[in-house]
Amino acid sequence: MKKILFTLAMMLTFALLLVGCGSSDASSGSSSDSSAEETKEITIGYFPNINHVPAMVAKSEGYYEDRLGDNIKIKYQTFPDGASFMDALKTGEIEAGLVGPGPAMNNYTNGADVKIIAAGSTGGTVVLARDGSGIETVEDIASKTFITPRVGCTHDVQFETYMKELGITSKRINGTMIHQTGKPATYQAMFETGKVDVAVAPEPWASVLQQKTGAKVIIPADEVSFGKTLPASVLVTSGSLIEENPELIQNIVDAHKDATDFINENPEEAKAIAINDIKEITNQELSKEVIDGSWENIGFTYEVDEEAIQAFGDSSYDLEFLKEKPDFEDLIDTQFID
Missing domain, CATH: 3.40.190.10 (Periplasmic binding protein-like II)
Structure with missing residues (x-):
């Protein structure tokens, strides 16, 4: 009888050890998973x-x-x-x-x-003239002040490309147009105070100028250079x-x-x-x-x-925004949309 009780006690002890080992492994695995899921x-x-x-x-x-x-x-x-x-x-x-x-x-x-x-x-680039600026046609912009977000930005290049084809350039390249820069959200105030005559505006700010200040569209979005493509x-x-x-x-x-x-x-x-x-x-x-x-x-x-x-x-x-003629073959990577 003593031998049977001793054997049962040993078996129970061994079983408890196994449970303990299993618990330790699970805890270790949980810690590893938590590390792997780091945000x-x-x-x-x-x-x-x-x-x-x-x-x-x-x-x-x-x-x-x-x-x-x-x-x-x-x-x-x-x-x-x-x-x-x-x-x-x-x-x-x-x-x-x-x-x-x-x-x-x-x-x-x-x-x-x-x-x-x-x-x-x-699309989305619109060229507008301030009400009262005296600008009725593109040719009237020749000696006026225009505003874009930055020198050489997308909208600036679109506008200056269009104007250069008409023989009109900015003072930056020995022309007559005067260039200012500013945030598009401020264009309404610039028009209302008469600080600029022409805005090269991305939407929705072009539509804001039309509705809030009575600005006149001089070059529509589908006519400005590169406007459709x-x-x-x-x-x-x-x-x-x-x-x-x-x-x-x-x-x-x-x-x-x-x-x-x-x-x-x-x-x-x-x-x-x-x-x-x-x-x-x-x-x-x-x-x-x-x-x-x-x-x-x-x-x-x-x-x-x-x-x-x-x-x-x-x-x-x-337009002399770039010092060298560019090659954009390696700029564009379309593998993720193909």
Whole structure:
């Protein structure tokens, strides 16, 4: 009887040891899984204008979160112009985002590590004259003051290309037009105080100028140089990030494509999202009429017209924004949208 009791006690002790070992292994595995699921942060950049609605929609509908998964936290950062956006991309402050093709091209030619991976929109650049400026035709702009977001930005190149074909250039290249720069959200005040005569305005600010100040459209969005073919915004990232994590970039592009499809399938909902997002960023609430007018001047697509981008770059060189004639073959990487 004692032998039986001793044997049972030994078996129970051994069983308890096994349970203890199993518990230890499970705890170890849980710790490892927790480490593997460490949250990372990705920041997407964009501007508060209608050409950048895909980013606003992706933000509102959670498309980046859906595509990138629970272990990646998505942040959004807005910029007033392409120069500040590109500085953020080069320093790693943002991983990807929407910017005008001009800043992307200019920085690429200066050696920046930037890749265009999709288009965002087309059109949207409108040239308007201030009421009372005396400007009735394009030729009247010759000695007037015009404003763009930055020197050599997308809108600036479109306008100056158009004007140069008419033999009219800015003082920067020995012409007569006077150039100022400023945030598009301030153009209304600039018109109302008479500080500038012409605004080269991205939407929705072009429609704001028409409705709020009585500005006259001198060059419509579909007539300004490259207005029908050039991507007005492009989705960019760095070449190093493409090499390091192509799966991440594919998910970013897929989320961008989801947003573009949403805009084209649900325009009224996309307009409401744009109104809310722009108000949150700029403290300016745009009317539905302004947004409707803007929408007529813009198309949304993720397909990239590579020939149009090269032609735009050649014109930037011709206008002396670039020191060397560019070759954009390695700037554009369409593998993620094909």
